[in-house]
Amino acid sequence: MNKFDLAVIGAGPGGYVTAIKAASLGLKTVLFEKEFIGGVCLNVGCIPSKALMKSAHLFDEIKKADEFGLTLGNNANPDVDWTKLIKRKDGVVSKLTGGVKMLLKGAGVTVVEAFAEAKDAKHIVADGKEYEVKNMILALGSSPSFPNVPGLKEAFDRGDVVDSTGILSLPSKPKDLVIIGGGVIALEFAIIYNAFGTKVTMLQRSSKILTGMDEDVRTAMDKVARKMGINIITNTNLKEIKGKTVVFEQNGVVQELSGEKILCSLGRKPNTKGVEALNLEMNKNSVKVDEYYRTSVPGVYAIGDMSSKLKLAHVASAEGLCALDHIVGIERTLDYNKMPAVIYGFPEAAVIGMTEEQVKEKGIEFETAKFPVAANGRSMAGGEKDGFIKIISDKNIGEILGVHMVASVASDMISQALMVMELEGTVADISLSVHPHPTNSEMVMEAAHILEGHPIHVSAPKKK
Numbered sequence: 304m305n306k307f308d309l310a311v312i313g314a315g316p317g318g319y320v321t322a323i324k325a326a327s328l329g330l331k332t333v334l335f336e337k338e339f340i341g342g343v344c345l346n347v348g349c350i351p352s353k354a355l356m357k358s359a360h361l362f363d364e365i366k367k368a369d370e371f372g373l374t375l376g377n378n379a380n381p382d383v384d385w386t387k388l389i390k391r392k393d394g395v396v397s398k399l400t401g402g403v404k405m406l407l408k409g410a411g412v413t414v415v416e417a418f419a420e421a422k423d424a425k426h427i428v429a430d431g432k433e434y435e436v437k438n439m440i441l442a443l444g445s446s447p448s449f450p451n452v453p454g455l456k457e458a459f460d461r462g463d464v465v466d467s468t469g470i471l472s473l474p475s476k477p478k479d480l481v482i483i484g485g486g487v488i489a490l491e492f493a494i495i496y497n498a499f500g501t502k503v504t505m506l507q508r509s510s511k512i513l514t515g516m517d518e519d520v521r522t523a524m525d526k527v528a529r530k531m532g533i534n535i536i537t538n539t540n541l542k543e544i545k546g547k548t549v550v551f552e553q554n555g556v557v558q559e560l561s562g563e564k565i566l567c568s569l570g571r572k573p574n575t576k577g578v579e580a581l582n583l584e585m586n587k588n589s590v591k592v593d594e595y596y597r598t599s600v601p602g603v604y605a606i607g608d609m610s611s612k613l614k615l616a617h618v619a620s621a622e623g624l625c626a627l628d629h630i631v632g633i634e635r636t637l638d639y640n641k642m643p644a645v646i647y648g649f650p651e652a653a654v655i656g657m658t659e660e661q662v663k664e665k666g667i668e669f670e671t672a673k674f675p676v677a678a679n680g681r682s683m684a685g686g687e688k689d690g691f692i693k694i695i696s697d698k699n700i701g702e703i704l705g706v707h708m709v710a711s712v713a714s715d716m717i718s719q720a721l722m723v724m725e726l727e728g729t730v731a732d733i734s735l736s737v738h739p740h741p742t743n744s745e746m747v748m749e750a751a752h753i754l755e756g757h758p759i760h761v762s763a764p765k766k767k
Contacts, residue, residue: 305413305434307333309630310427312419312577313442315342317607317619319403321440321627326410328631333436334412335419335429341400343444344616347468350399352491353647354392355471359498360649370686383499385476392471420577424602438602438630441578441590442623445571445608454544455567463547464565467492473564477501481549481562483541485512487646489568490524493533494648504534504560506551511537513646517658517707519673519693524652524709527689536560573609594636596626604630618642641724645714650676650690653717656705656724659695668698672753674746676710678760681741687711692746694720694730696754701729712743719747730754 311322314336322334339346365381368374375381407414417430421441427434447466449455458464465473467488480496482489485507497503505512505528512528512535513521529535536553543550548561573589584591584599590610592598598605604626607619618639625637646652662669676682676690690709697704706720723733733751738744752758 305333305432307331307413307434307436309333309438309440309627310335310419310434310436311440311442311623312421312427313342313444313574313607314340314403314407314414315442315444315607315619316344316616317444317623318342318440318442319407320620321442321606321623322412323406323410324624325627325630326412328627330631332412333415333434334407335415335417335427337416337418339400340407340414340416341403342442342616343468345399345403346396347471349616351392351396351471352467352495354395355388355495356491356647358388358391359495363498363649367686383476389472418577421581421603423580424600439604440596440623440626440630441598441603441605441609442607442619443574443576443578443609445573445614447567448570448572449567450541450569452541452544458544458546458565459567464544464567466567470564470566477563479562480504480564480566481506481560482566482568483549484566484568484570485509485514485535485537486568486570487513487644489566490528491647492566492568493528494531497531497533502534503532504536504562506539506541506549506560507535507537508539508541509537513652515658516652516654517693517705518660519691520652520654520707520709523690524646524648527648527650527709530689571608571614575609595629595634596622597629613639613642613644615642615644641721643717643721645717647714650687650709650711651713652707652709653713654705654707655717655720656703657695658705658707662695662704667704669695669704670698670754671695672750672764674750674753674761676746679741679743679746679749681743681745682711684741685711692716692750694733694747694750694754696730701731701754703728703730703733706747708746710743710746716744716747719744 308330309325309332311318312335314334322332325332415429419427419429421427470492476499479502482493482505485505493503493505511521512525540552542552548559550559581600590605592605592610596604596606606622606626608614640656643655673691673693677688693707695705703724730751734755738748
């Protein structure tokens with residue numbers, strides 16, 4: 304029988320990162336993966352969608368060349384070569400997944416590319432072989448979730464409805480696209496396909512997209528999307544799918560909307576196939592874990608989408624490393640208030656910490672400041688006008704409670720806020736930090752100046 308110190312089931316960002324670290328610590332480690340080395344993120348999620356987003360952004364920028372004093376020459380009409388675009392996306396994925404395989408091999412991790420079934424907490428069967436393990440980390444990930452709506456399953460089976468995986472590899476660019484959902488994934492694909500010239504309509508159940516985010520971010524991204532030409536219909540109730548037509552109700556009126564393709568983006572559900580014999584305690588649809596990611600079964604841990612409150616790749620990686628630390632005798636926990644999240648687009652949105660609404664609910668005395676992108680020199684030079692940097696701080700001690708931003712490189716800028724919060728820095732610490740000029744990052748400092756009552760590149764807010 305094959306014996307290992309640690310078995311990791313699932314080779315996504317949570318699983319493979321944990322396996323590599325475990326091997327580097329001297330643990331004899333085996334990693335099981337039934338489909339994708341790199342998981343959903345690298346193969347049919349974060350990475351391929353960002354490859355498409357880059358193409359979409361570049362295409363959008365080319366169409367604005369005249370604004371920057373550039374001409375494309377006679378009869379130069381930019382167009383999308385869909386075959387080349389998808390080929391480039393697939394090439395990016397191939398390079399990254401190939402790189403992960405090399406890293407696993409170099410670290411000495413035994414990789415078993417087969418479906419793994421846990422017989423109990425100490426035994427796993429895969430590809431006809433049995434493995435005995437001392438500890439087990441489950442990183443099975445999640446899959447797109449579909450509501451029980453008449454006609455939806457049939458439309459998906461026909462290919463009229465696609466999920467977040469299918470939308471990445473359509474054989475051709477659809478003329479029109481109906482997106483059911485108004486979350487992060489839905490908005491990102493709306494931005495991508497709209498930029499390529501597809502007529503995009505989003506159907507959102509609530510009154511505004513991006514439920515759960517800071518109200519200022521929700522409002523700004525809604526405005527940006529509409530300005531791009533994306534049609535957003537809110538307060539809808541999905542009733543039925545008929546062929547390529549979505550039947551929905553809005554304000555008591557039943558309406559129909561047709562599209563060449565329909566994207567269903569209504570969340571994800573945890574994967575648990577293969578671990579049923581463990582009889583894990585569940586928290587609704589997720590595996591229940593404690594602060595060290597221990598499940599109800601001793602020696603078995605669960606991380607990432609199958610158990611986490613935040614279904615994000617970087618969170619899964621962090622949880623895996625935290626669980627591994629517990630296995631080797633180090634007790635530490637993660638602060639989910641310091642987990643950044645990003646909406647990719649042009650501009651991007653990035654958030655960390657509490658929203659203004661959450662701060663109010665907790666009864667904390669707070670202050671907020673927003674510095675507009677339009678007042679930043681680097682942004683102006685790049686033709687960027689939409690967005691802001693918003694800091695929420697404790698009114699009495701200056702602690703950073705939350706940072707919410709909409710800007711062209713918000714995904715990179717949010718790490719500045721993360722480090723300040725991790726080190727328990729204050730508004731004064733940001734204000735006193737000298738930022739290079741001209742940069743987008745200066746906007747964080749400028750927002751801190753506002754909170755201190757001494758704004759530089761915007762007028763002082765009127766005192767109430």
